[in-house]
Amino acid sequence: MAALTRDQFFTILAPTVIRVKREGSTMFPSVRLAQNLLETGGVIHSWYNLGGIKVGSGQTNAYWHGEAVVKGTWEYVDGRSANTRAAFRAYKSVYHFYKDLDLLLAAPRYARVRTAQTPEQQAEMLQACGYATDPAYATKLKSIIRQYGLKRYDALGSRQVPKPEKFKDAEQIAVLYEGEVVSDGYLLNGVTWVPARLLGESLGAVIDWTGSKVTVNGTELESMLSEATGYVQIRDLAAELGLTASWDAAARVVLLNRE
Known part of the structure; x- marks a missing residue:
């Protein structure tokens, strides 16, 4: 390194x-x-x-x-x-x-x-x-x-940070990239949602908002809005960025890796 x-x-x-x-x-x-x-x-x-x-x-x-x-x-x-x-x-x-x-x-x-x-x-x-x-x-x-x-x-x-209102019943988990925590994720009904702009831009993506959907490098993704923040599913975001998202069930984290 x-x-x-x-x-x-x-x-x-x-x-x-x-x-x-x-x-x-x-x-x-x-x-x-x-x-x-x-x-x-x-x-x-x-x-x-x-x-x-x-x-x-x-x-x-x-x-x-x-x-x-x-x-x-x-x-x-x-x-x-x-x-x-x-x-x-x-x-x-x-x-x-x-x-x-x-x-x-x-x-x-x-x-x-x-x-x-x-x-x-x-x-x-x-x-x-x-x-x-x-x-x-x-x-x-x-x-x-x-x-x-x-x-x-x-x-x-x-300092404890409260969960977004739409994810108050979700499990808060860590999303990891290159060995480090890069974002919080919210595991709800078997799906992990992540803040699109925070995570996407940190990974080099262009993030935008159409008024109803988050776009990642111009592609609309299924989205959820909570407290003026757009969330997308981690696997959708990873796919747009050429990454794989794997679930470590024992550690309760998502690992992002280059394909």
Whole structure:
């Protein structure tokens, strides 16, 4: 992947971090983003493991299906840094990684991480509970949070956004593209509806409104209007853009991919 500036790194990850927090994650967005930078050096690899989670027992779940990559790493052993190689979990997306990390942090071992009242305390509890072997892990996390002003994302993560009136009975799900959350989707009667302009324009489409229908690159699509926003079915939008839309039933997300 092309090198990212620190601002680009955080900007790319922030929407997914905020989404997961709104879904009930106990991790502060600021701590999560700081951890991602510390663990990756600011590179988002195609296997999307941003927290150094190893394969471990190999127990699969809704977010990790057993895929892995083997790569070099380093650990502190007897107070000294040592190079080694290890098998790390590989994921379909950043969203899948974050949700799997939350499952890991739900273990009794990490109770103090979950109950931390501030980002600084949570960073300290990650180290105290043995998440990493680096004796300076908490100090580094707190330094990154301060340096890049990451606490600004914490308030966004705690803000709940109501569903559109037409979709008040729908299940709100995440739509993912290139590993990141790009839009909310609303699953209603087996069909996922998405905000046409928000999602379509972010993917390079020309979106317009005829007065009764959304058009995508000039093609009218079945539409629904709610609070002055036009919604279309995700599969229709994907087809117009040369994408495939697949449903991950276990993770409850839609994945958009190039055909």
